[in-house]
Amino acid sequence: MYDLIVIGGGPGGYEAAAHAGRLGKKVALIEERRLGGTCLHEGCIPTKAFLKSSKLLAECRKAERYGIRLSGLGFDVGAVQERKTRIVSTLARGVESLMKRSGVTVIQGRGRIAARNAVRVNEATEQARNILIATGSRPAAPAIAGMDSPRVLDSTSILELHEVPQRLAIIGAGYIGMEFASFFAEVGTEVTVFDILPEVSAAADRDVAKRLTEAVARNGARFELSAKITRIDGSTVHYEDREGRAKTLAADYVLNATGRKPVVEDAGLDEAGVDYDAGGIRTSELGKTNVPGIWACGDVTGRMLLAHAAAREGIVAVNNMFGVKDRIRYEAIPAVIYTHPEVASAGRTEEELRRQGIEYVKSVVPMGIAGRFLIENEGGTGFVKALAGARYGNLLGVHAIGDGASEFIFGAAWMIETEMRIADVRELVFPHPTISEALKEAILQASWE
Amino acid sequence: MATPVEMPRPGITVEECLLVRWRSRKGEAVSTGQVIAEIETDKAGFEVEAPAEGVLLETFFEEGELVPVFANICVIGQPGENYEEFRPRKDARPAPVPGERAAAPPASPHAPASPPAEAFLSPRAKRFAAEHRFHPAGVVGSGPQGRVLEEDLRRLYHSAPRVSSLADAMIHEGHVAPAEGSGVNRMVRARDLLDAPVRLSGVREIIARRMRESLAQSAQYTLHASADATGLLAVRQRFKSAGENININDLVMFCTVRALVEAPELNAELIEGRLYRHPSIHLGFACDTPKGLIVPVIRDSQNLSPAELARRIRLLTEQALSGAIGTEDISGGTFTVSNLGSLGIEWFTPILNPPQVAVLGVNAIQVKPVRKDGEIVFIEHIGLSLTLDHQVIDGAPGARFLKKLREKIENVEELVSGEL
Numbered sequence: 001m002y003d004l005i006v007i008g009g010g011p012g013g014y015e016a017a018a019h020a021g022r023l024g025k026k027v028a029l030i031e032e033r034r035l036g037g038t039c040l041h042e043g044c045i046p047t048k049a050f051l052k053s054s055k056l057l058a059e060c061r062k063a064e065r066y067g068i069r070l071s072g073l074g075f076d077v078g079a080v081q082e083r084k085t086r087i088v089s090t091l092a093r094g095v096e097s098l099m100k101r102s103g104v105t106v107i108q109g110r111g112r113i114a115a116r117n118a119v120r121v122n123e124a125t126e127q128a129r130n131i132l133i134a135t136g137s138r139p140a141a142p143a144i145a146g147m148d149s150p151r152v153l154d155s156t157s158i159l160e161l162h163e164v165p166q167r168l169a170i171i172g173a174g175y176i177g178m179e180f181a182s183f184f185a186e187v188g189t190e191v192t193v194f195d196i197l198p199e200v201s202a203a204a205d206r207d208v209a210k211r212l213t214e215a216v217a218r219n220g221a222r223f224e225l226s227a228k229i230t231r232i233d234g235s236t237v238h239y240e241d242r243e244g245r246a247k248t249l250a251a252d253y254v255l256n257a258t259g260r261k262p263v264v265e266d267a268g269l270d271e272a273g274v275d276y277d278a279g280g281i282r283t284s285e286l287g288k289t290n291v292p293g294i295w296a297c298g299d300v301t302g303r304m305l306l307a308h309a310a311a312r313e314g315i316v317a318v319n320n321m322f323g324v325k326d327r328i329r330y331e332a333i334p335a336v337i338y339t340h341p342e343v344a345s346a347g348r349t350e351e352e353l354r355r356q357g358i359e360y361v362k363s364v365v366p367m368g369i370a371g372r373f374l375i376e377n378e379g380g381t382g383f384v385k386a387l388a389g390a391r392y393g394n395l396l397g398v399h400a401i402g403d404g405a406s407e408f409i410f411g412a413a414w415m416i417e418t419e420m421r422i423a424d425v426r427e428l429v430f431p432h433p434t435i436s437e438a439l440k441e442a443i444l445q446a447s448w449e
Numbered sequence: 450m451a452t453p454v455e456m457p458r459p460g461i462t463v464e465e466c467l468l469v470r471w472r473s474r475k476g477e478a479v480s481t482g483q484v485i486a487e488i489e490t491d492k493a494g495f496e497v498e499a500p501a502e503g504v505l506l507e508t509f510f511e512e513g514e515l516v517p518v519f520a521n522i523c524v525i526g527q528p529g530e531n532y533e534e535f536r537p538r539k540d541a542r543p544a545p546v547p548g549e550r551a552a553a554p555p556a557s558p559h560a561p562a563s564p565p566a567e568a569f570l571s572p573r574a575k576r577f578a579a580e581h582r583f584h585p586a587g588v589v590g591s592g593p594q595g596r597v598l599e600e601d602l603r604r605l606y607h608s609a610p611r612v613s614s615l616a617d618a619m620i621h622e623g624h625v626a627p628a629e630g631s632g633v634n635r636m637v638r639a640r641d642l643l644d645a646p647v648r649l650s651g652v653r654e655i656i657a658r659r660m661r662e663s664l665a666q667s668a669q670y671t672l673h674a675s676a677d678a679t680g681l682l683a684v685r686q687r688f689k690s691a692g693e694n695i696n697i698n699d700l701v702m703f704c705t706v707r708a709l710v711e712a713p714e715l716n717a718e719l720i721e722g723r724l725y726r727h728p729s730i731h732l733g734f735a736c737d738t739p740k741g742l743i744v745p746v747i748r749d750s751q752n753l754s755p756a757e758l759a760r761r762i763r764l765l766t767e768q769a770l771s772g773a774i775g776t777e778d779i780s781g782g783t784f785t786v787s788n789l790g791s792l793g794i795e796w797f798t799p800i801l802n803p804p805q806v807a808v809l810g811v812n813a814i815q816v817k818p819v820r821k822d823g824e825i826v827f828i829e830h831i832g833l834s835l836t837l838d839h840q841v842i843d844g845a846p847g848a849r850f851l852k853k854l855r856e857k858i859e860n861v862e863e864l865v866s867g868e869l
Contacts, residue, residue, distance in 0.1 A: 325635070329631070329632075392619070394614070394615040417632070417633065418614070418633065418636070419614055419632075420614050420615075421614045421615060424614045
């Protein structure tokens with residue numbers, strides 16, 4: 001009898017298993033493939049490895065501005081793929097070793113809930129006091145004719161491309177679509193991004209989304225917003241543009257980046273009576289499902305679809321299983337888009353604050369206010385927007401665009417999480433010169449006295 | 450020598466008490482052990498006894514005020530003795546020593562008779578207090594005779610809620626912090642405060658009690674009628690042209706006074722089975738202030754002209770809003786008017802202000818179809834809601850008063866003709 005069986009070895013599942021192991025519990029982790037989940041194998045890690053290469057290439061193109069002369073610049077897809085594979089393998093070994101160190105039994109196979117306290121895997125039934133469902137998500141396929149064409153890739157299969165396509169059509173301007181748009185535009189692909197919405201939805205903040213669209217367009221991507229895809233013919237996209245005119249776009253590949261959906265099928269949820277729908281498994285802020293002893297975390301809950309949110313949810317669930325008071329707080333979970341330039345945010349947007357009837361003050365400062373940003377980003381663009389409560393001056397949201405934002409956004413999340421006020425931030429010392437000083441300036445300029 | 454009387458601490462979690470009532474008034478003689486005041490905590494009522502014999506030289510707080518524990522509430526001594534040295538500072542809350550943590554004492558079933566003195570700390574507790582700069586007041590120890598042990602202080606020290614900067618700001622505005630929050634390491638966050646019950650303010654507490662008493666001790670009913678407001682609107686316009694700032698409500702109050710002069714049975718108070726009719730009309734009017742409902746009183750309103758009445762209403766309203774109104778101006782009313790018409794209310798049931806026996810509600814002005822010379826015309830009417838105590842005023846006399854009031858309002862031009 002295990003204290004806990006985790007189904008799914010992504011960041012939600014393996015962090016939870018390791019945490020329970022460290023608490024001295026008997027834990028099994030069931031994973032069908034290699035440990036690490038979407039994040040490590042098909043998501044966060046490989047895409048960021050790709051993006052590093054495209055960003056470096058873009059930097060090299062303007063090396064002269066830094067006083068460096070380069071010649072014979074080229075892009076070697078094979079080498080980029082190889083580097084990605086190496087990084088993924090290193091990290092996968094790290095996860096395996098984490099499981100070993102934490103005393104977690106890893107079972108390779110497909111787990112399925114058999115009863116409230118039993119999981120069926122590899123023809124055997126394992127008993128457990130607690131079951132944590134962490135089956136993650138997979139790319140969603142919209143109902144568009146021709147989506148099954150072999151030339152239509154999703155965020156998983158596109159990572160296996162061993163060529164740089166000449167022309168790529170990306171359907172969906174969410175963060176996945178925008179990251180691939182940023183990458184392919186910089187390595188020389190003619191990129192066209194389609195979205196049915198009038199604006200890029202990748203960034204929650206409207207001003208950031210606008211600036212991101214401009215920046216990615218400057219890098220060579222074209223945008224067809226308010227566009228309705230009618231069908232896909234091989235690798236040709238048929239669509240109606242914003243004026244409703246029927247058009248076609250011939251590409252070499254089409255990337256379906258319309259979103260992801262929770263993996264709720266085939267896990268025994270119905271038999272166990274777990275409450276879920278197509279949007280995911282319903283959980284409380286303690287990680288509980290409606291069935292006692294069955295818990296869920298990560299993408300399968302359909303809540304945030306972020307690796308770090310999944311890991312935190314998993315740990316919250318484990319703590320509550322074993323009597324440690326804990327709860328998830330979503331208000332300050334940061335989000336990053338690794339486009340070039342990067343986008344990072346934490347807390348609420350202006351739209352959310354207006355909807356909630358919260359009066360706020362805001363300030364927007366250019367990233368260049370921090371000397372280090374100018375040094376590091378020749379010709380770079382960006383700004384930081386800070387939102388604070390009008391009454392108490394408490395920080396409510398930070399929305400930033402500009403390279404370096406991903407590394408300082410945790411600070412904003414921390415301040416929001418601990419409900420710091422502008423006056424408190426004034427007491428904090430930021431290292432100089434760093435890009436994080438832009439965060440400080442934005443907050444301090446959101447004056448409220 | 451004069452003896453100050455402190456607000457006691459009737460429980461270790463109590464930081465301030467509501468001064469409900471003075472049993473003895475300033476200048477009265479009191480004897481040792483005599484109850485001089487009634488106080489209330491969130492949980493129970495208590496009495497304050499005179500610690501010495503003498504005359505109540507001065508009281509420092511009004512009824513209805515929240516008084517910090519251990520603050521001097523009054524002084525007993527011989528007439529002529531100086532008592533100023535005992536007057537508490539305006540903000541008499543015990544000022545926290547910088548760097549010191551505020552104590553959040555856990556609920557204890559043992560309410561102390563009096564706070565233990567410093568000597569009640571064990572040597573180890575003293576050392577803990579010194580090292581941690583932690584000197585909470587009113588701790589009852591678990592040692593013999595309530596001696597405070599190190600363990601008691603340690604538990605208190607660690608049970609004090611840690612709060613976020615935002616929550617801290619909100620606590621200063623009167624929000625109550627739970628012992629444990631939902632933040633990192635159980636830090637108290639803003640939303641934890643919003644979940645917590647809000648303690649009623651002193652003024653609110655008084656209002657609540659008076660409202661309950663009003664409904665429990667009288668037989669209230671409300672009559673609704675409306676009066677042609679054409680005259681009111683015309684008169685207001687005329688005053689305005691004459692440079693006199695008089696509004697509809699002022700004029701309705703003026704008419705009410707005139708009607709009350711002719712109906713003394715409504716300008717009365719019912720106290721312990723006896724009806725006191727008042728020759729003077731001390732007219733109260735409900736005033737919405739940031740602290741809650743306050744009813745300023747215009748003394749001898751029957752002697753005032755419309756302009757004088759309006760000016761008096763304006764002055765008292767300003768004082769009530771700024772909190773600068775004196776006690777004498779919020780007590781002794783004999784009849785009350787409450788106007789919700791300016792907020793668009795069409796009719797309501799005002800609650801009696803006991804021991805008064807009648808209260809008038811003034812409603813919004815609305816057009817009403819009226820048959821006139823065989824035709825339907827639309828005429829502006831002002832709504833009137835009169836609540837009466839059926840113990841002493843039956844329906845017919847109440848209705849007759851309302852009729853009289855309507856006549857005054859409809860003939861207001863005549864009524865004020867000498868004034869313009």
